[in-house]
Amino acid sequence: MLDQVVNLAAVTILGVLEQAYFSLKVIYARRKYSVSPPSTTGPPEFERVFRAQVNCSEYFPLFIVILWVTGVFFSQAAASFCGLLYLWARFMYFRGYSESAHGRLAPLYLSGKVLWVLIGLSALGVLNSMGQVYLRLDALQYLSGILTG
Amino acid sequence: MLDQVVNLAAVTILGVLEQAYFSLKVIYARRKYSVSPPSTTGPPEFERVFRAQVNCSEYFPLFIVILWVTGVFFSQAAASFCGLLYLWARFMYFRGYSESAHGRLAPLYLSGKVLWVLIGLSALGVLNSMGQVYLRLDALQYLSGILTG
Amino acid sequence: MLDQVVNLAAVTILGVLEQAYFSLKVIYARRKYSVSPPSTTGPPEFERVFRAQVNCSEYFPLFIVILWVTGVFFSQAAASFCGLLYLWARFMYFRGYSESAHGRLAPLYLSGKVLWVLIGLSALGVLNSMGQVYLRLDALQYLSGILTG
Numbered sequence: 001m002l003d004q005v006v007n008l009a010a011v012t013i014l015g016v017l018e019q020a021y022f023s024l025k026v027i028y029a030r031r032k033y034s035v036s037p038p039s040t041t042g043p044p045e046f047e048r049v050f051r052a053q054v055n056c057s058e059y060f061p062l063f064i065v066i067l068w069v070t071g072v073f074f075s076q077a078a079a080s081f082c083g084l085l086y087l088w089a090r091f092m093y094f095r096g097y098s099e100s101a102h103g104r105l106a107p108l109y110l111s112g113k114v115l116w117v118l119i120g121l122s123a124l125g126v127l128n129s130m131g132q133v134y135l136r137l138d139a140l141q142y143l144s145g146i147l148t149g
Numbered sequence: 150m151l152d153q154v155v156n157l158a159a160v161t162i163l164g165v166l167e168q169a170y171f172s173l174k175v176i177y178a179r180r181k182y183s184v185s186p187p188s189t190t191g192p193p194e195f196e197r198v199f200r201a202q203v204n205c206s207e208y209f210p211l212f213i214v215i216l217w218v219t220g221v222f223f224s225q226a227a228a229s230f231c232g233l234l235y236l237w238a239r240f241m242y243f244r245g246y247s248e249s250a251h252g253r254l255a256p257l258y259l260s261g262k263v264l265w266v267l268i269g270l271s272a273l274g275v276l277n278s279m280g281q282v283y284l285r286l287d288a289l290q291y292l293s294g295i296l297t298g
Numbered sequence: 299m300l301d302q303v304v305n306l307a308a309v310t311i312l313g314v315l316e317q318a319y320f321s322l323k324v325i326y327a328r329r330k331y332s333v334s335p336p337s338t339t340g341p342p343e344f345e346r347v348f349r350a351q352v353n354c355s356e357y358f359p360l361f362i363v364i365l366w367v368t369g370v371f372f373s374q375a376a377a378s379f380c381g382l383l384y385l386w387a388r389f390m391y392f393r394g395y396s397e398s399a400h401g402r403l404a405p406l407y408l409s410g411k412v413l414w415v416l417i418g419l420s421a422l423g424v425l426n427s428m429g430q431v432y433l434r435l436d437a438l439q440y441l442s443g444i445l446t447g
Contacts, residue, residue: 002370002371002427002431003427003430003431006371006424006427006428006431007428009367009370009371009420009424009427010424010428012363012364012367013364013367013417013420013421013424015363016360016363016364016417017417019360020360020413020417036399037349037399037402038342038345038346038348038349038350038395038399039345040349054356057356057359060359060360061359064359064363
């Protein structure tokens, strides 16, 4: 049974490692720009790194939750692929935002698009499961039956 | 097996959609009140929308986690019902807070109460499972046996 | 099957209760130092309590996610033990930070170390499962076979 979620678990660990990396970057930025906790304001260079990390942290639970629902109810392979793409987009976002407020935009839009794809796939998977449970229908199997003749 | 969690998954997707809606509202407020990232301070109208979204984001992981523990260890139906109520309360909270700091209070208290109900039900369910595993007792079945004569 | 995750669920509920306790502490600090929402700045005494809660909230999803991956793919007992240690370290962190910025450091480092242990154990467990699924190897069983002769 664990083989049906092992790739999701691997993507999850990568996601946690990425968040740990972002947190370390904020600690370095605090030292470099002499912004001691609890303060969170300082030069724009510090604030961009700080806000990049906060934004990634804010989206992390949404990402993990929708990754797993997609992986369990739709397809582990599709979810894992989107998951890796999302983590890569977030890495580029963090790097871009650290350099300039404008640099965050392109990868932010990419990460947003990947999230919407995951939301769409998870909704498909869950609606299909609800159809099976409550209406005894299996729309996804029916469709793939049509497609494969 | 998935039928035992499919409603939890559906509530989870609704929760993710709600958070996405709140994030879009912050983006619109940033434009309307000309507050460019990484800044998070501005007129009170912007700060209320911003704080409403931050507060909902902060509670989202607690909500999802306790929703699933309740759904798996106590009852999927009870958890899903409380989950929908929580999401509705959070929607009213966001709307109320956007209008005035006072407007956030009533739905905030409601969302808090729903969370406490979920915490209580999840604790009941988990304690019952621990009793089964470690003491070979089944308190919930025993109680329902008494209640149904 | 639930007996394989019931301790993880119990640690999770404790974690949610701890976060609820931190949130209440912020509400009390808002009243004590007269900092009304949506404002989040005020005397350092308030800002330390506020930042302590924000930091714990930020790490909570990482903690829960890595707790469950470790518990499911490596060992429920090891994950639950690390989980309790983490929650204790976070409690000491919150108390220490409330008193002084310096007081947060020792428990923060402890909580960080526990997280790294969990990340390491989860990676071991997931890599082992991937070996089983994709290479038909079972490294952990092989190692324990060597160790027990």
